Amino acid sequence: MGTLLIKISSVYFVIGVCIGYYMSTSHQYTLTGVHVHINLLGWTALTLIGIIYVLFPELTSRRSAKIHFWLHNLGLPLMMISLAVMLLTGNMNSTPLIVGTAVGGTLVLLGVLFFAFNILVNLRRKKA
Template structure:
């Protein structure tokens, strides 16, 4: 699980960096909130979770770890795609931003529960 999270975090890092690169070339920074969230919730958070799961393998071999992985990687893309549309002026995507954000938040709570319960 730790290695899986580290690998998927590298994908988020590439996406976040690509988006930042595009914004700097185009000199338009409208998508900055998307860029920041992809790098923080995708790259940074999942890398750290992967390291924790790797150092404490008993926390990685749980249903909570699997649930965390899947909810995080479903919720985050939904939230980021919808947020991109919202900041570009398509307010009708706000509900999808909230849905993706809620799923991601639940994933984080499950991760915290798993760490508190299984990291010793």
């Protein structure tokens, strides 16, 4: 799972850099929020979580790790696509898009809580 998270994070990294490149070359910064969230929650967070799971592979067998994985990787794209459409269309009052960002954000938050639970409850000091 650690390796899989690192691979997925590299996809988020490419997407985030492409959005940043587009914004800097076009001087249109409408998608700044999407760019930042994809880089932080996709690239940075999932890379660090993947490294943690590589260092402590016993954590990956926990149910909370699998729940985190799916909640995070379903919620983040839903939240980012909804937010991008809202920002690009300027329609910040669209109920389906508001629900998409809220549901996606809630899934990511719940996923992060499952990750933190996994770390706090299951991570043990290695014996020397």
